[in-house]
Amino acid sequence: MTVDDAGFVHSRPQTPASPGRAADGYRRDVQQLFPHSDSGDVDPVAAYHDVERPAPAGRPWVLVNMVASVDGATAVDGRSGPLGGDADRRLLGVVRGLADVVLVGAGTVRAEGYRPPRTPVADMGERRASRGQAVRPRLAVVSGSAGLDPSASLFVDRDPDDPAPLVYTSGDAPSERLDALAAVAEVVTADDSLDIADVLADLQGRGVGTVVCEGGPGLVVQLASAGLIDELCLSVSPLIAGSGTGLLAGAPLPRPTNLRLAHVLTADDFVFCRYLAC
């Protein structure tokens, strides 16, 4: 209780400790908000992995995984890092662990300095093995210009046991770039312009059952526009960014897309929403 110069008495409630906050001020626990669970606690690996993802006819299951600020921005100063936190990175790893292929646009590769996918931790590894998946997801990059650095980490730091990353590109990409990339990647060139539906069909032909698309907005808008998103995992960061592109960047969609909410988790003030296409 304090008394100010005007004689007003101020009584303020003590700020209660947040439930689940560890002694060091950092919450590792992941809580499930929806569907309601009596304990609240959830194993995020089970929440994401113990779910059927049947591939639709002619293409793999497509899961888009993005993080956005509460005002909808997907980057701060051109990168998604400032939106993330430890819990977000842990759940990104859990969602990546679902993938046969991690699909990403060249703009994101260039902005984020992509590295080869890491080995998913043990309990995901067992689930992957039981689903018949490779130890690690393969990376696939979409780049019409083939403007990717062949010495970048995603190409040169992969485990030698893993197949080279895939690069999907268009027929008018400069041949010298294609030649340089062909030394470090499996390059798939479209006859002319690249259609994202053709990329998915090619992946299905390679036996890919689950694609996790990690953006960016210029790639995701094409999937959304063509009705090719089966699942959207959206991490809402506890941040007002004040500017920045949203989840989609490009031509308006022909029509709005309805989703249904599959689960909501929370950790470290992030909210993790999992939506399914209706």
Ligand SMILES: NC(=O)c1ccc[n+]([C@@H]2O[C@H](COP(=O)([O-])OP(=O)(O)OC[C@H]3O[C@@H](n4cnc5c(N)ncnc54)[C@H](OP(=O)(O)O)[C@@H]3O)[C@@H](O)[C@H]2O)c1
């Ligand atoms: N918050 C998040 O979860 C998140 C996730 C990912 C990215 N981001 C942010 O988003 C930004 C990057 O996104 P972005 O929209 O600029 O780039 P993007 O979607 O990652 O990539 C766009 C690029 O992909 C290639 N591409 C995509 N579709 C194509 C098609 N049909 N045919 C040919 N090429 C195609 C083109 O590459 P070329 O230019 O090489 O032809 C195009 O410029 C960065 O700031 C990044 O930090 C945020």
